[in-house]
Amino acid sequence: MELLYQRDIYGQTLVELGRKNKNIVVLDADLSSSTRTALFAREFPERFFNFGVAEQNMMATAAGLASCGKIVFVSTFALFATGRAWDQVRNSICYNNFNVKIVASHAGITVGEDGASHQAIEDIAVMRCIPNMTIIVPCDGPETREAVLKAVEKEGPVYIRLGRAKFPTIENKKQFEIGKAYSLCEGEDLTIVACGIMVNTALNAAAMLRKEHINAAVLNMHTIKPLDKETLLKYAHLTKYFIVCEEHMTTGGLGSAVAEFLSEMYPIPVIRIGIGDRFGQSGNPEELLKEYRLTAEDIVEKAKVLLKK
Amino acid sequence: MKEKYSPELIRDLEEKCKRIRRLIIETLAHAGSGHPGGSLSSTELVVCLFFVHLRHDPQNPLWPERDRFHLSKGHSCPVLYVVLAECGYFDKKELFNLRRLGSILQGHPDRRTPGVEVASGSLGQGLSVALGMSLAGKLDGLSYRVYCLLGDGEIQEGNIWEAAMAASHYKCDNLCAILDYNGFQIDGKVKDIMNLEPLKEKWQAFGWHTIEIDGHNLREVLSAYDEAKTVKGKPTIIIAKTIKGKGVSFMENTVDFHGRTPNPEEARRALEELK
Numbered sequence: 001m002e003l004l005y006q007r008d009i010y011g012q013t014l015v016e017l018g019r020k021n022k023n024i025v026v027l028d029a030d031l032s033s034s035t036r037t038a039l040f041a042r043e044f045p046e047r048f049f050n051f052g053v054a055e056q057n058m059m060a061t062a063a064g065l066a067s068c069g070k071i072v073f074v075s076t077f078a079l080f081a082t083g084r085a086w087d088q089v090r091n092s093i094c095y096n097n098f099n100v101k102i103v104a105s106h107a108g109i110t111v112g113e114d115g116a117s118h119q120a121i122e123d124i125a126v127m128r129c130i131p132n133m134t135i136i137v138p139c140d141g142p143e144t145r146e147a148v149l150k151a152v153e154k155e156g157p158v159y160i161r162l163g164r165a166k167f168p169t170i171e172n173k174k175q176f177e178i179g180k181a182y183s184l185c186e187g188e189d190l191t192i193v194a195c196g197i198m199v200n201t202a203l204n205a206a207a208m209l210r211k212e213h214i215n216a217a218v219l220n221m222h223t224i225k226p227l228d229k230e231t232l233l234k235y236a237h238l239t240k241y242f243i244v245c246e247e248h249m250t251t252g253g254l255g256s257a258v259a260e261f262l263s264e265m266y267p268i269p270v271i272r273i274g275i276g277d278r279f280g281q282s283g284n285p286e287e288l289l290k291e292y293r294l295t296a297e298d299i300v301e302k303a304k305v306l307l308k309k
Numbered sequence: 310m311k312e313k314y315s316p317e318l319i320r321d322l323e324e325k326c327k328r329i330r331r332l333i334i335e336t337l338a339h340a341g342s343g344h345p346g347g348s349l350s351s352t353e354l355v356v357c358l359f360f361v362h363l364r365h366d367p368q369n370p371l372w373p374e375r376d377r378f379h380l381s382k383g384h385s386c387p388v389l390y391v392v393l394a395e396c397g398y399f400d401k402k403e404l405f406n407l408r409r410l411g412s413i414l415q416g417h418p419d420r421r422t423p424g425v426e427v428a429s430g431s432l433g434q435g436l437s438v439a440l441g442m443s444l445a446g447k448l449d450g451l452s453y454r455v456y457c458l459l460g461d462g463e464i465q466e467g468n469i470w471e472a473a474m475a476a477s478h479y480k481c482d483n484l485c486a487i488l489d490y491n492g493f494q495i496d497g498k499v500k501d502i503m504n505l506e507p508l509k510e511k512w513q514a515f516g517w518h519t520i521e522i523d524g525h526n527l528r529e530v531l532s533a534y535d536e537a538k539t540v541k542g543k544p545t546i547i548i549a550k551t552i553k554g555k556g557v558s559f560m561e562n563t564v565d566f567h568g569r570t571p572n573p574e575e576a577r578r579a580l581e582e583l584k
Binding site for chain 2: 025047051052054056060061064066067068087088091092096
């Protein structure tokens with residue numbers, strides 16, 4: 001199985017875009033080697049701006065550049081992009097509906113050894129509540145490229161959430177379209193909805209469940225906002241039970257979005273798998289995923305309880 | 310030496326300032342809420358820009374080569390709205406819809422107003438926004454200048470100093486900040502709430518060219534904008550000493566009218582003084 005860093009693909013895609021589109025500028029806050037915007041900086045130094053450790057200034061400056069017609073990519077760690085500079089993202093970028101694409105790496109607990117201060121587990125929640133914002137959580141390297149390319153075509157602010165660790169490449173993905181979820185496998189007993197690194201975990205869980213004669217559909221819900229309500233309703237009618245998995249708090253993320261929508265439109269049980277009301281900690285990514293109950297085994301266990309099997 | 314600015318021009322600008330102050334009072338009294346103090350203190354600063362220095366075209370607000378003006382202290386939007394209306398960006402009748410549902414004139418600047426570049430209101434972000442405009446101009450090889458009006462209470466925000474550092478790092482000599490240093494913020498005198506001094510030295514330490522003026526002396530304001538244009542390799546800040554509530558005796562040098570509008574009787578007295 002191919003393993004790729006999403007941020008490697010991001011950096012390469014930026015360079016590809018930079019060659020085609022002179023209007024693209026890239027900003028970073030002293031993390032360009034980690035976020036891989038350094039690749040763009042090397043090829044287009046005049047269109048790259050490093051702001052040092054000052055995320056608030058970086059976000060509001062992005063708004064100013066966008067007001068003059070630039071397509072602005074802004075990168076740093078997810079925690080600092082969405083937490084430290086939230087007011088700048090809300091008031092300077094989103095309120096003006098500016099063409100700023102925030103591509104943040106190091107989201108979730110798979111950041112690993114750096115521990116809780118660097119593990120963004122609430123970033124989706126705090127971006128989801130801002131009007132005009134689009135939120136994409138790509139499941140692997142190749143989908144990161146698709147997301148970045150589509151984000152450029154879309155008018156307005158976009159938040160793209162990337163991980164730090166290598167992600168396994170998912171096979172048989174469908175055409176990527178912002179706001180359009182798709183199934184990676186079908187099943188009539190329950191639907192597992194996932195985003196980011198949890199898509200692969202969900203597929204593993206579905207394979208394990210099949211051996212126990214439980215057929216689960218798996219949806220790659222890469223876009224969290226706008227939510228693909230049509231696909232959710234379709235699968236709600238088909239399967240009666242939902243499990244939603246994300247490397248994020250169960251509060252405010254994909255699980256919340258799905259539960260909020262279905263509870264109003266087609267109330268069925270929606271079980272959220274994510275991080276509960278606690279902070280992350282140091283450890284290697286695999287250990288942490290186990291500790292925080294984000295493994296395929298955890299999904300299988302929840303599915304069996306749900307289906308009373 | 311012949312004065313660059315004729316007595317006729319100065320008289321005309323004085324008249325404009327008076328008319329604009331009257332309109333600020335009228336629109337705010339009509340709206341029933343808003344911030345008169347900082348609009349009245351920054352009137353000369355805004356008037357000298359829009360009627361003398363700024364290259365702009367009210368008939369074509371998005372002209373790519375226009376100079377940019379960004380009101381970082383967004384609560385002083387009444388002075389901006391009145392000046393934009395006087396310039397012809399929109400009908401003056403709109404001023405009396407200020408703060409009403411559906412109005413193009415929101416309580417704080419919003420891009421739905423012709424002539425407003427970027428929304429503002431959450432303090433401390435505007436200098437960064439202006440920095441972005443400045444960098445874009447340099448990238449595109451355009452000669453426009455960027456002006457950003459800051460409040461004195463506002464520059465207590467850390468974001469301002471991040472932007473100050475970055476603007477001098479990137480040698481943004483097309484950027485000119487203007488500080489409306491009226492000495493008051495909502496809770497009291499700036500020096501009592503959170504002292505800014507020594508202020509000129511702070512900006513100089515951050516790599517800025519500083520110009521200190523009396524912000525109500527039209528010749529000093531006009532000349533400061535001239536001087537800023539000649540500075541190369543660094544951004545400029547015009548530190549303008551002003552009087553909060555300038556032009557209306559009972560509004561001057563008080564925090565009372567920072568965020569309170571005059572009642573009908575107060576408005577009548579204010580307009581009497583501004584005749």
